[in-house]
Amino acid sequence: MTHLYHRDYSLTGPEAVRAVELGLANAEWYQAPIPRKRMKELMQRSDQPAIRDTLIWLAAFVVTGGLAAWLYPSWWSVPFFMAYGVLYGSSSDSRWHECGHGTAFKTRWMNDVVYQIACFMIMRNPNAWRWSHARHHTDTIIVGRDPEIAIMRPTWIIRTIALFLGIPQTWGAIRLMFTYAGGTIPEEQKTYIPENERPGVIRTARIWLVIHAAIILWAVLAQSWLPVLLFGPLPTMYGAWVHVLTGVTQHGGLAEDALDHRLNSRTVYMNPVLRFIYWNMNYHVEHHMFPMVPYHALPALHEECKPYFPKPKANMFAAYAEIIPALLRQAREPRWCLVPELPPGTEWTPAPKGKHAEHGAHVELTPAQ
Amino acid sequence: MANWTAVCPTAEIDEEDVMRWDHGGRTFAIYHSPDGEFFATDGLCTHEHVHLAGGLVMDYVIECPKHNGQFDYRTGEAMRAPVCVNLRTYPVKVEDGTVMIDLG
Numbered sequence: 001m002t003h004l005y006h007r008d009y010s011l012t013g014p015e016a017v018r019a020v021e022l023g024l025a026n027a028e029w030y031q032a033p034i035p036r037k038r039m040k041e042l043m044q045r046s047d048q049p050a051i052r053d054t055l056i057w058l059a060a061f062v063v064t065g066g067l068a069a070w071l072y073p074s075w076w077s078v079p080f081f082m083a084y085g086v087l088y089g090s091s092s093d094s095r096w097h098e099c100g101h102g103t104a105f106k107t108r109w110m111n112d113v114v115y116q117i118a119c120f121m122i123m124r125n126p127n128a129w130r131w132s133h134a135r136h137h138t139d140t141i142i143v144g145r146d147p148e149i150a151i152m153r154p155t156w157i158i159r160t161i162a163l164f165l166g167i168p169q170t171w172g173a174i175r176l177m178f179t180y181a182g183g184t185i186p187e188e189q190k191t192y193i194p195e196n197e198r199p200g201v202i203r204t205a206r207i208w209l210v211i212h213a214a215i216i217l218w219a220v221l222a223q224s225w226l227p228v229l230l231f232g233p234l235p236t237m238y239g240a241w242v243h244v245l246t247g248v249t250q251h252g253g254l255a256e257d258a259l260d261h262r263l264n265s266r267t268v269y270m271n272p273v274l275r276f277i278y279w280n281m282n283y284h285v286e287h288h289m290f291p292m293v294p295y296h297a298l299p300a301l302h303e304e305c306k307p308y309f310p311k312p313k314a315n316m317f318a319a320y321a322e323i324i325p326a327l328l329r330q331a332r333e334p335r336w337c338l339v340p341e342l343p344p345g346t347e348w349t350p351a352p353k354g355k356h357a358e359h360g361a362h363v364e365l366t367p368a369q
Numbered sequence: 370m371a372n373w374t375a376v377c378p379t380a381e382i383d384e385e386d387v388m389r390w391d392h393g394g395r396t397f398a399i400y401h402s403p404d405g406e407f408f409a410t411d412g413l414c415t416h417e418h419v420h421l422a423g424g425l426v427m428d429y430v431i432e433c434p435k436h437n438g439q440f441d442y443r444t445g446e447a448m449r450a451p452v453c454v455n456l457r458t459y460p461v462k463v464e465d466g467t468v469m470i471d472l473g
Binding site for chain 1: 386416417418423424425427432433434435436437449450451453
């Protein structure tokens with residue numbers, strides 16, 4: 001008989017304590033034995049690829065947004081809004097991500113400028129999410145520790161579908177913006193945002209509120225929907241679907257509480273258009289294992305990692321062919337997960353650590369009564 | 370009181386690179402700067418439990434391989450979030466082609 005159980009994904013609940021006791025927090029993870037000399041080459045920074053990609057990115061905004069505005073309110077504007085929305089609500093996810101890591105550009109201010117712009121588009125507070133993502137990399141998909149677990153178990157199917165429409169994440173972002181602007185940092189976020197960084201979170205939220213208010217005022221004064229269709233939460237929502245489509249492949253259906261990125265992350269081959277939008281984050285196992293390798297070097301890192309990694313998914317269809325059944329199954333059997341096949345001889349057992357180290361890294365929870 | 374301990378031959382660390390060195394139950398990071406000098410710091414990032422020796426050395430900066438926290442390895446100064454706490458540094462000298470660290 002299958003028992004339904006619910007894990008506590010909050011960062012302040014019993015699972016947070018449990019993760020620390022089991023040695024899952026701030027733990028040692030598997031790393032593929034790539035020679036140091038090669039890693040140094042792969043970690044080298046360069047401005048050129050990101051400047052090129054950012055110029056193309058900005059030009060694409062001007063062309064799609066310009067044509068959408070020019071053709072508005074004709075139905076001919078719809079395809080251009082669709083393209084603009086994907087740039088605004090999806091490509092901003094990867095720009096936020098890469099520039100947050102500080103690896104996209106060699107020059108620091110360039111990372112910071114693109115980071116701030118992308119954060120506004122995707123509606124992620126730049127100060128708060130910098131810390132959230134640092135924790136995601138320290139404790140990837142560790143329940144009670146990772147604040148960025150997108151799909152929790154048992155799978156909430158309606159919510160997962162709503163993610164593609166940008167609804168839960170944008171609504172959550174708006175609520176959080178008001179919470180921050182009111183001077184409050186949620187208790188859970190205090191577990192990873194240091195005290196001296198919190199005023200910055202609040203200050204940014206207040207600035208953003210003023211900008212959003214200005215966009216709405218512009219729309220009212222112009223007696224037009226155009227400003228809110230081009231800037232603010234609406235394009236974040238109607239353009240979210242591509243970043244969710246690619247984002248779900250990162251960890252969907254895979255293991256929780258495994259100290260091996262090969263077991264909780266997925267690499268998927270994608271076409272050049274998706275890879276431009278996604279800035280090569282389809283090489284996700286590689287990214288998590290070596291997060292300081294810039295996006296433009298990930299294909300080369302992938303070649304180095306091949307002997308140690310599970311076979312990548314051939315394309316998005318192959319990825320979703322395993323993800324959709326896995327998520328549906330996890331709605332009924334939340335303890336079940338996909339287990340990628342590791343190349344022979346590369347299996348890895350983490351060193352025991354923590355109060356209950358004899359249990360190793362795999363956590364078995366008692367089903368809820 | 371000084372406690373000079375041999376680490377490794379100078380040739381073992383490339384210029385503008387870092388090496389992990391474990392000793393007495395502790396871990397250190399030993400650096401070879403672009404101008405040929407050697408430096409030593411604690412081996413773990415002050416933000417999380419990550420060995421700095423896996424990171425990239427850029428001039429006089431060591432970058433944490435996990436979160437891109439950065440330190441000036443000559444002074445230990447924390448230079449970029451998420452690191453907020455400075456890194457402890459240790460005196461280093463070279464004798465007869467051997468890097469020596471003062472653990473005193």
